[in-house]
Every structure is written in structure tokens, then in C-alpha cells.
Amino acid sequence: MKIAVEGCAHGELEKIYDTIESIQKAEKIKIDLLLCCGDFQSTRNLEDLETMAVPKKYMDICTFYKYYSGEKIAPVLTIFIGGNHEASNYLQELPYGGWVAPNIYYMGYAGVVKVNGIRIAGLSGIYKSHDFFRGRHEFSPYSEATKKSVYHVRQLDVFRLKQLSGTIDICMSHDWPKGIYNYGNKAQLVRFKPHFKDEIETERLGSRPCEDLLNILQPSLWFAAHLHCKFAALVPHEETGRVTKFLALDKCLPKRRFLQVLDIDSVEHTDDGEIKLEYDLEWLTILFLTNHLISVKSSHHYMPGPNGSERYIFTPTDEEKEHVHKKLGYDLKIPENFCRTVEAFNPNDINTNPQQPKSQINPQSLQFCDNLGIDDPLSMAMIVGGHELSHSSTLDGSDLNDSGQFDQSNADMNSSCDTISPLKRKSNLCLPKPVGDLPAEASLTAEQRDSEEMTDISPAFISLTDDQCVPVIEEIPNLNAKPPMKKFKRRNEDIYKTEEDEEEL
Numbered sequence: 260m261k262i263a264v265e266g267c268a269h270g271e272l273e274k275i276y277d278t279i280e281s282i283q284k285a286e287k288i289k290i291d292l293l294l295c296c297g298d299f300q301s302t303r304n305l306e307d308l309e310t311m312a313v314p315k316k317y318m319d320i321c322t323f324y325k326y327y328s329g330e331k332i333a334p335v336l337t338i339f340i341g342g343n344h345e346a347s348n349y350l351q352e353l354p355y356g357g358w359v360a361p362n363i364y365y366m367g368y369a370g371v372v373k374v375n376g377i378r379i380a381g382l383s384g385i386y387k388s389h390d391f392f393r394g395r396h397e398f399s400p401y402s403e404a405t406k407k408s409v410y411h412v413r414q415l416d417v418f419r420l421k422q423l424s425g426t427i428d429i430c431m432s433h434d435w436p437k438g439i440y441n442y443g444n445k446a447q448l449v450r451f452k453p454h455f456k457d458e459i460e461t462e463r464l465g466s467r468p469c470e471d472l473l474n475i476l477q478p479s480l481w482f483a484a485h486l487h488c489k490f491a492a493l494v495p496h497e498e499t500g501r502v503t504k505f506l507a508l509d510k511c512l513p514k515r516r517f518l519q520v521l522d523i524d525s526v527e528h529t530d531d532g533e534i535k536l537e538y539d540l541e542w543l544t545i546l547f548l549t550n551h552l553i554s555v556k557s558s559h560h561y562m563p564g565p566n567g568s569e570r571y572i573f574t575p576t577d578e579e580k581e582h583v584h585k586k587l588g589y590d591l592k593i594p595e596n597f598c599r600t601v602e603a604f605n606p607n608d609i610n611t612n613p614q615q616p617k618s619q620i621n622p623q624s625l626q627f628c629d630n631l632g633i634d635d636p637l638s639m640a641m642i643v644g645g646h647e648l649s650h651s652s653t654l655d656g657s658d659l660n661d662s663g664q665f666d667q668s669n670a671d672m673n674s675s676c677d678t679i680s681p682l683k684r685k686s687n688l689c690l691p692k693p694v695g696d697l698p699a700e701a702s703l704t705a706e707q708r709d710s711e712e713m714t715d716i717s718p719a720f721i722s723l724t725d726d727q728c729v730p731v732i733e734e735i736p737n738l739n740a741k742p743p744m745k746k747f748k749r750r751n752e753d754i755y756k757t758e759e760d761e762e763e764l
């Protein structure tokens with residue numbers, strides 16, 4: 260299988276697809292998959308653009324909207340992670356991943372998918388120590404502070420990725436794993452980017468959580484972007500004899516090294532040459548088993564560790580995976596349920612005073628959370644913040660069939676939508692009645708917010724305060740049901756000590 264890897268896209272989709280086209284012609288090959296390592300800029304319109312953290316002079320709608328509106332179709336299956344320049348409101352609608360346009364799939368805050376059996380893991384955002392332990396409290400419209408913090412990596416997503424077992428073929432991150440420069444041509448890197456010298460010498464360049472993941476997951480390949488230069492490295496893992504090939508690429512600019520094509524053996528082949536995109540069962544089981552660890556508070560929140568009494572290893576057993584597999588009807592195919600929920604940018608109809616839009620709950624996430632029986636952190640954050648949930652609905656007007664599934668037969672992906680009425684929907688999280696019982700984040704003093712002893716009111720358990728609701732956690736083999744109100748003490752904080760902030764590229 261031919262895989263093209265791209266560094267930062269910075270909204271230049273048209274140029275990237277043109278480049279792919281010309282490589283295909285010149286090399287007489289067909290590229291099956293494009294992986295993009297963030298700064299994707301999936302801005303659908305000028306309102307989305309307002310949610311992107313970028314100086315005004317760089318605010319440019321670029322070309323994604325053409326693929327969103329249907330004016331153009333992505334010529335190759337495109338899978339991407341988020342970086343630090345994104346339509347954050349839109350990506351937040353898809354915390355567990357989903358289609359942002361036909362044939363363009365976002366991996367979520369963290370995610371694992373299989374493409375023709377090739378196992379690909381991704382982590383979105385960049386690492387900043389001061390936000391790492393916070394919950395996912397942000398939603399649009401953002402303040403200047405939350406516009407930035409929204410794309411900072413959180414501990415839960417890293418913790419979840421660390422539970423993976425077996426072989427990972429490809430890992431994608433936006434920022435580089437810390438220390439990676441020690442395994443490649445460091446001198447050349449410093450010549451090309453002299454301002455990295457200090458950070459390299461003081462071991463501050465790159466992401467510590469990514470360094471951990473690199474050592475634990477030991478993927479065959481690791482792709483990254485963010486630092487806007489090409490860099491290759493070879494990392495040997497001594498205990499296992501495995502080796503990770505690392506490759507960072509530049510951003511999409513003329514004469515820059517932003518794209519690389521690799522040939523990787525498919526694990527599975529389809530008869531018709533179609534590309535098979537599937538969920539990873541182990542990953543879905545980890546999401547299911549760790550749903551109770553979601554926090555949407557801005558205060559610090561720690562993952563369980565070996566010193567506590569509760570479960571802290573969530574690498575699923577075969578029984579647990581079977582339980583989730585059965586829930587999904589033994590069907591791991593990622594549904595082609597893209598739907599358009601806002602008007603795409605129209606160059607002839609310019610809004611001269613665009614404002615950040617209100618956060619919306621995406622039908623794709625509703626369906627995913629319902630199927631798996633987990634919670635959408637964006638819905639939770641809005642409820643805790645005392646906001647009404649706004650469910651986006653399709654602009655295309657197609658319907659679900661009786662079984663609630665997207666009907667492939669009467670619509671193609673471009674024009675169809677999986678519309679789930681909020682009224683019809685069974686909720687894992689009961690909405691929005693118990694708000695009054697919850698200490699709203701805004702009403703807490705800074706001291707209270709930072710208090711480690713404060714009872715965690717993880718909104719995953721909001722449902723328990725309402726008789727009609729079903730607890731989020733299901734009783735399954737080897738999974739101890741936990742009390743709804745729990746405390747997370749400082750446990751793993753030493754792992755990531757406060758580090759100085761780096762400039763956000």
C-alpha cells in the first residue's frame with residue numbers, strides 16, 4: 260500500500276492533492292492513503308476561522324471549505340490528527356474522531372484505526388505541562404486563553420494510548436517526541452534551525468508524553484510535524500530489539516520537503532481494491548473501560564496508579580474486547596456518516612464581521628457514543644458550564660433508516676447524513692436536568708478549583724443523580740463497578756514536572 264505522509268497542512272489541501280496527483284503521474288503509482296500530522300485547518304467558514312489560534316494576519320480560509328461543501332472531493336482517503344492551528348470548534352465536535360468532509364477522517368483527541376489492517380495510532384495537539392492534567396473544559400466561543408488550551412494534550416488521552424498492546428505500525432503526533440533529535444543528524448538539524456540549539460542542549464525540545472509513548476508502544480514508524488523541517492531518526496528499543504523509524508516533515512510550501520511516499524505491506528487485502536477503514540477493537544475497549552476517567556473541569560485531575568486501590572491498567576482482556584465487539588454487532592467498519600452541519604464558506608457572500616460560533620454536538624459523535632455506551636466530553640463540558648446543548652443537524656435532509664443506521668443505498672457519502680434527533684436519542688449522560696446540583700466551574704474560587712482534595716464530580720456520572728438514567732459504566736466481566744463520586748489524588752504528577760513553555764509554532 261502506498262502511503263503519502265504530510266507534515267503540517269496549514270489549510271493547503273488543494274496544493275497537497277495536486278502534489279499527490281503529480282507524484283502519481285510521474286512515478287506511475289497510485290497513492291492509497293494520505294496521513295497528515297496536524298495544523299490541518301479544517302475551517303468550513305469564516306466563523307470557524309475565528310476559533311483558530313493564529314495572529315489575524317495569518318487568518319486565511321484556504322481551501323478546506325471546498326471539500327466540505329462538496330465542490331471538490333478528496334481524491335485519496337485522508338487521515339489526520341490535530342495540531343495547534345485548527346478549527347478547534349469543529350474538531351471538538353469529534354472527540355473520538357469522525358469525518359470532517361467526505362473521504363477526510365479526523366482521529367480525535369487520540370485514536371487508533373486500521374487501514375487495510377495497518378494499525379495507525381494518533382495523538383492530536385501539542386504538549387504544554389500547565390494544561391496536561393486539566394480536564395477538557397473548553398468549548399466555543401473561546402476566550403483568548405481557552406482558544407489555546409483547547410489544543411493542548413491531556414493526560415487521559417496519553418494514558419489511554421499507553422494501554423495499547425500488540426504491534427502498532429504507525430504513530431502520528433503533531434509535536435516531536437522529546438529527545439528524538441539524539442537519534443538522527445542533530446548537527447544538520449541545528450544548522451537548518453539554529454534557534455533549536457538551546458532547547459536541544461537543555462533537553463527541552465519536544466513532547467515528554469510522546470517520548471513516553473514512543474518507548475512504550477515502540478511503533479514501526481512515527482510521523483510528526485510542527486517544527487517545520489524534515490528530520491529522520493532511527494530509535495532502537497533495546498529490550499525488545501524493535502526499531503522505530505521516525506520522520507518529521509515540513510509544512511506545505513513550494514520547494515519545502517512536506518510530503519513523503521512510503522510503501523507499506525498491507526496486512527489485509529480487499530478483493531475490489533477498496534481501502535478498508537476500521538476501528539481498532541482494543542482501542543474502543545480502552546475508551547469504554549476508561550470512560551469514568553473523563554474530566555471536564557479546568558482543575559487538575561490525575562489518572563489512577565499502582566498506589567491506589569482502584570483499577571489502573573486498562574489493557575483489555577479478551578473477554579472485555581468480546582463484550583465491546585458484541586455491543587457493536589461485530590462490525591468494526593467505520594461508518595461513512597459524514598454530514599454537513601453548517602453552511603460552507605461562499606466567496607461571493609462575505610460576512611464582514613464573523614463571530615466565533617456556539618459549540619454544537621455532532622451527529623457522528625452522538626452515534627459513536629451511543630453505540631459504544633460512552634460519553635461525549637464536549638456535551639459534558641457544556642452541561643457543567645451551564646450551557647444548553649445545541650445539536651447540529653444535517654443541511655442535506657437525508658434520513659436514517661429504521662435501524663438508525665446511515666442508509667448507503669439511497670445516498671452517496673457526499674450528500675448523505677446520519678441525522679439523529681436529540682429527542683429520539685437514548686442518552687448515556689442525562690441532559691441537562693442535574694446542572695443545578697453541580698458546582699458550576701465558574702462559581703468556584705481558584706483555590707477550590709485547584710484543591711486536590713475536592714471531590715471529583717466527573718460528569719461521566721451526572722446520570723447517577725437522576726433516577727431515570729442508566730449509569731455510564733456497565734457491569735462487565737473483570738470490571739469492578741466504581742462508586743460514582745471519587746477522588747483522584749496526586750499520583751502521577753511527578754511523571755511530568757513543570758517545564759518551561761515553548762513557543763507555539
Ligand SMILES: [Zn+2]
Binds near residue numbers: 343764
Ligand atoms: Zn504546529
Ligand SMILES: [Zn+2]
Binds near residue numbers: 297298342764
Ligand atoms: Zn505547522
